[in-house]
Amino acid sequence: MQPRLNYREANPAAFEAMLAFESFARSTGIDHNLYTLIKMRASQINGCAFCIDMHGKDLLEHGESLDRLLLLTAWREVPIFTDKERAVLELTECVTRISEGGVPQHVYENVRKHFSEKEYVDLLMAINAINCWNRISISTGMFPGCFVSA
Structure with a gap:
């Protein structure tokens, strides 16, 4: 199995634009694990295996429990997510x-019970950034274990 193309090499300016978008979204101050839960949930919905693998490993490395990672697709059915996380996960799904x-x-x-207007926009930026990454990864044929050099 091979990726369709190395999008970073095919269009470095596009890759740099995505990195700038990601850098902005990360700089908003959203808690790292919450930010990564957004990435994980959007990637699950979009079926982006590359991103699910990457963000799942990131969550585990940053102390997230395996139970929460495994039950993320069923977050409505389990009591292990906070009200704040539930609000963000629902927004992530809607967007x-x-x-x-x-x-x-x-x-x-x-x-808005948990976040200001500015923070709401920050969440939208994070959700949109991962949706862009998912669409690039899927469209270029990326998969867990493939390596596309910068």
């Missing part, structure tokens, strides 16, 4: 599946 129903008012209001 990732934006064409299916947008972001309902109750989702916005639930997130």
Whole structure:
């Protein structure tokens, strides 16, 4: 199995633009594990094996429990996620599946119980950044274990 192409080499300016987007999203101050839960959940929805692998390992390295990682797809059904995390996970799902129903008012209001307007936009940037990465990874045929040099 081989990736379709090395997008970093094919279009370095596009890669640099994505790195700038990611750098901005990371610089907003969102807690690392929450930021990575966003990445993990969006990647699960989008079916991006490369990103699921990378962000799952990152979560484990930063002390996330295996139970929470394994149960992330069923976050509504288990009591191991906080109300704040649940609000963010629901927003992540809505934004990732934006064409299916947008972001309902109750989702916005639930997130705003925990985050300011600025932080809401920060969350949107994080969600959109991972959705962009997922689409690039899937479209170029990336998979866990493949290595595309910078």
